Amino acid sequence: MQEVAKMARGRNGWFIPENTLLSLQKIAENYLNFDKLTQFLNKYPEVDAPRKVGVVMAGNVPAVGFHDALCVLLSGHKLMAKVSKDDTPLILFMLETLKKVEPNFKEEIQFVERINEADAYIATGSDNTARYFEYYFAKKPHIIRKNRNAVSIIEGDESSEVLTALGGDILTYFGLGCRNVSKLYVPAGYDFSKLYEALESKRSFYANHHKYFNNYEYNRSILLVNGTPHYDNGFLMFTESEAIISPLSVVYYESYDSLPQLIAELDTQNEKIQCIVADPEKIPGAVPFGQAQSPGLDDFADGVDTMAFLTNLE
Template sequence: MIPRKKRIDAFVNLGNYLKDPIHSIELEGIAAQARNINSWFIPENVRLAVQKISEQLLAGSALLSFLDTYEEVSESKKIGVVMAGNIPAVGFHDALCVLLSGHHLLAKVSSDDAPLMMYLLETLLRIEPEFVNYLSVVQKINVADAYIATGSDNSSRYFDYYFSAKPHIIRKNRTSVAILTGDESGEELEALGDDILHYFGLGCRNVSKVYVPENYNFSPFFDAQASKMEKYQYHHKYFNNYEYNKSILLVNRVPHLDNGFLIVNENQALVSPLSVLYFETYSSDEQLSEELGSHSEKIQCIVGPSKSTLATVPFGKAQSPGIADYADGVDTMAFLRSF
């Protein structure tokens, strides 16, 4: 097994490599490949994902304090990881956990995210060649000792059946919500727009619904999003979704608000279509807490004011999870040392 310090140093060096401007042209080439394969992965979003990885997951002090809370595993096992491909490098955190824990990663990389994930893994191997014995990119992972799989509610049923005989973590669809009080500044509302729209709303940490006080005025919210108009109006896939969803609401005479690229619609459902933000009103903190509690298994994070009695993420930080912000709240590192 590679010594723990050597593992940590490799990832710290990877973070430094990704932050170094000298490698920006290299990354732009990868971003172009990613966009050619998946038009949702525009270069701006690829750069954003890499920035968040280097800043939030690969800082030396964060990695050290993170690993200090877990005992070293006594034996290296083969861990199969089925990676999602909804947003750039979404499978990196699982890869990081498996390799930091001392296990052997069997990575089934999503075809939608192959250029960026392969770039990250291959760069890690160049930095620390010893990982070659602990990192395999595979098409099938039927020989693993344990599994981590991320997918939709439908694919999770397949994963549950296929991986039932081995230890596993199966992740299903999740979404995120926000709480507004009416006292937010323009900067906070603009930042909330990033929580909604970054990665075109395709991630589980994207806000798909806001809870607002009764008679809430959405005009300041829309004013704060004005600078984003060009980006979203000129992305053909996103704007096609916007025009389609708008036409459905108009044909069915459903009341809604619209700023030319984002639709706001009152709806009790949690998950909104792409380009649509649902809202629901609340009359008290107690009612809101009860409502969110009833959906806890479907909510990834809650964006809102720090004074909230609920555990909230600051506006603009939904897409900046820390290394210990596990998907679905399941401690991946604890799982990896449990067998």
């Protein structure tokens, strides 16, 4: 695994070995478990007529495209994988290893540059590329994913342990994932010093990664030149904004007065929110602090049930 992690780093400077190994560990724990897979698969009907499913994989987080590949194979269809150039070594290793474990998958897994021969499509990209996907795949069944991020609701009385966990939700994978928290909702007059204290242990890790720190310096200069009020601890900035998706090394925040009113407002922004990180006892359906980067098999991207889509293909 260490060798594979080095290969991933050689292709993509963001994929440091620690993050690659963390991603593989989460996949092993949350996906590749016999009981979990069986329970997951029992929710869906068997496929009578296997189809070719083209999957355009993202490459923002190590092995992020594996869940789609897993769903295609579990559903009984044939996978036509267009692997992201940023994540090629890792995905190739995982799927080639799967062929060795189960030789029958040799006929079910195909790596391609063009997927126009597929019968259905799953594609992940930016809001811009999504428009192209919608055009090219319009005549066949498809799932098209766009830009999304996680948001978090804090109430001001969180312990240092909870705030440290929130720091992981913000910074793990350098904030590049769709499940990374890019927006905080805080009580009016919230004191950010407690959150910064909880983040202090992460300083050396992020301040010494040149790609991340270059982004931090660039975005800090923009905030300073524009005279935008913000908080800054030397590697992560918070600034007030109504937007959901923030630049790397920047987290937006917005104050709220009423929790029920805030939840109602968030319901109107579903198309930009991947998940909500908060106390599940107070926010139904929320992801607990520290768990944003540990999705389960049924935590489907964009809230669209990939398996339901695949098992209902005609």
